Amino acid sequence: MSGRAQLMWDEAVTGYDFGPEHPMDPVRLALTRRLVDAFGLDRDMEVVAAKPAGESTLRLVHRDDYIEAVKTASVEPGAADQSYGLGTVDDPAFAGMHDVSAMIAGQSVGAAEAVWRGEASHAVNFAGGLHHAMPGGASGFCIYNDASLAIARLLELGAERVAYIDVDVHHGDGVQAAFWEDPRVLTISLHEHPRTLFPQTGWPEETGAADAEGSAVNVALPAGTGDAGWLRAFHAVVPELIADFRPQVLVTQHGADTHFEDPLAHLAVSLDAQRAVQVACHDLAHEYADGKWVALGGGGYAVVEVVPRSWTHLVGIAAGRPIEPTAMIPESWRQEVFARTRQLAPARMTDGRWPVSWADWEAGYDPGDRLDQAVLAARRAAFPLRGLLP
Ligand SMILES: [Zn+2]
Numbered sequence: 409m410s411g412r413a414q415l416m417w418d419e420a421v422t423g424y425d426f427g428p429e430h431p432m433d434p435v436r437l438a439l440t441r442r443l444v445d446a447f448g449l450d451r452d453m454e455v456v457a458a459k460p461a462g463e464s465t466l467r468l469v470h471r472d473d474y475i476e477a478v479k480t481a482s483v484e485p486g487a488a489d490q491s492y493g494l495g496t497v498d499d500p501a502f503a504g505m506h507d508v509s510a511m512i513a514g515q516s517v518g519a520a521e522a523v524w525r526g527e528a529s530h531a532v533n534f535a536g537g538l539h540h541a542m543p544g545g546a547s548g549f550c551i552y553n554d555a556s557l558a559i560a561r562l563l564e565l566g567a568e569r570v571a572y573i574d575v576d577v578h579h580g581d582g583v584q585a586a587f588w589e590d591p592r593v594l595t596i597s598l599h600e601h602p603r604t605l606f607p608q609t610g611w612p613e614e615t616g617a618a619d620a621e622g623s624a625v626n627v628a629l630p631a632g633t634g635d636a637g638w639l640r641a642f643h644a645v646v647p648e649l650i651a652d653f654r655p656q657v658l659v660t661q662h663g664a665d666t667h668f669e670d671p672l673a674h675l676a677v678s679l680d681a682q683r684a685v686q687v688a689c690h691d692l693a694h695e696y697a698d699g700k701w702v703a704l705g706g707g708g709y710a711v712v713e714v715v716p717r718s719w720t721h722l723v724g725i726a727a728g729r730p731i732e733p734t735a736m737i738p739e740s741w742r743q744e745v746f747a748r749t750r751q752l753a754p755a756r757m758t759d760g761r762w763p764v765s766w767a768d769w770e771a772g773y774d775p776g777d778r779l780d781q782a783v784l785a786a787r788r789a790a791f792p793l794r795g796l797l798p
Contacts, residue, residue, distance in 0.1 A: 414454045414532070415532050415726075416515035417441060417456070418457035418515065421437055432549045435748060437535050438748075439716040443717070447720060447735075449720070452727040456531075459514050461511075461552070465557060474545060475506075478505060478551060482505040483503070486501075492544070496546075499551065510552060512535050512554050513554040516536040516555060516558040517557050519533050520702050524700065529699050536554040536705055537554070537704035538553055538582075550582065555661055556586040558704075559587065559593055569592060569594070570592060570593050571596070573661070574661040575662060575682075577707060584614065584626075587620075588624065589617040591623050594625070595624050595625070596625040596645065600630075600633075601628040601782070627645055628782055628785070629675065632674060632675070633779060635676075635766070638675065639685070640783070641783050643688070646688075647692060648791075654696055656698070662704065662719065665708050666682065670707075680761040680762040682721070686721055689703070701726070717754060731757050737756060784798075
C-alpha cells in the first residue's frame with residue numbers, strides 16, 4: 409500500500425526568474441500554489457520540500473563542464489558562457505541560477521524517489537518539466553532537465569522500464585536526447601509540428617538510436633489543432649504504446665502551452681482537454697504502472713488565465729480529489745491575482761468545453777486529413793519498431 413500523494417514544493421522555486429521581460433514569469437508557480445491551497449488540496453496530500461539536486465545527481469544527465477558553466481554564471485551573470493546557451497535571450501543568466509535550478513530538479517528527483525519506494529502513490533512537481541535542457545547546455549528557458557534527472561534516478565534505483573509522456577506544445581527534445589540510446593526509457597512527445605515551432609525537432613522519423621529503435625515516439629501536430637484533434641491523437645498513439653511497454657513508472661510532462669490563449673505557440677486546446685489528458689495519464693499509471701506516477705509541469709505563458717487552473721486540476725487528480733470543471737474559483741484567489749498582477753482572474757475551472765469528445769481512431773481515419781496524417785506518420789515510423797501494427 410503506497411502512501412498519499414505528494415506535492416513537491418519549496419517556495420524557493422519561485423526564484424527561477426529570468427527577469428521582467430521574459431515570458432516565463434514565476435508568478436505562474438506562486439499563483440498555482442495559492443490556487444491549490446484555495447481549493448484545500450494541500451490537506452489531501454503531503455506537501456514535501458525535497459533537497460536540491462546535488463552534483464552527483466546532476467551528473468546523471470549533465471556534463472561536468474556545463475554544470476561548472478552554470479555555477480559560474482550563477483555567481484557572475486555577466487560572465488555567462490553563451491556557448492552553453494547561458495546569457496542568451498531565451499536563457500538569461502541571473503544570480504543564484506544554479507541553486508534554484510538544482511532546487512527544481514531536486515523536487516522532481518524527490519518525487520521519483522518517493523514514488524519508486526512506495527512512499528507516495530503519485531507525486532507532482534509543477535515547477536518542473538524543464539524538458540529542453542540538454543546534457544551539455546541550456547535551451548528554451550530550461551537550465552537543468554529535471555524530467556531527465558528524475559528518470560535517470562529511477563534507472564539508478566533499479567527501474568528497467570520508464571515511460572515518459574510529454575504533452576507540452578513544444579517537443580520534449582532534451583528528454584529524448586538524454587535517453588536516445590536507452591531502450592529502458594520510452595519517450596512519447598505530442599507537440600506542434602517542428603516546421604512551425606521551437607525547437608524544430610520532434611519529427612516522426614526520430615525514433616531512437618540503433619540499439620534503442622522505437623524508444624522515441626513523436627507526434628507532430630498541425631498548427632491550429634484543437635481539442636478533438638489533440639485528444640484523438642493522444643488516444644490513437646499513447647495508450648497502445650503504454651499497454652505494450654508496461655512501464656514500472658510513468659513520468660508525465662504537462663506543459664500548459666497547448667492552450668488557445670498561450671502567446672508562444674499555435675495549438676488551440678482548452679483547459680478542459682488538458683484536464684482530460686491529465687485524467688488519462690493518471691488512468692494509464694494505474695492500469696499499467698502499478699499507480700506509480702510522477703507528474704510535472706512545463707511550459708505555459710498565459711500565466712494568470714491558464715497555468716494555475718491547468719496545474720491545479722493536475723494536483724487535484726493526483727491527490728485523488730479531482731476538481732470538477734464547473735467548480736467556481738474561490739474569491740480569495742481571484743483577489744490575490746488582481747493584487748499581484750492587476751489582471752482579472754477567471755471565475756471557473758473550465759473553458760466551457762466540458763465534456764470534450766473526440767472521434768476514436770479505431771473507428772477509422774481519413775488519409776486526406778492533416779491531423780490523421782500526423783497520427784499515421786507517428787504510428788508508421790515507430791510502431792513497427794516496437795512490434796506493433798502501424
Ligand atoms: Zn512548451
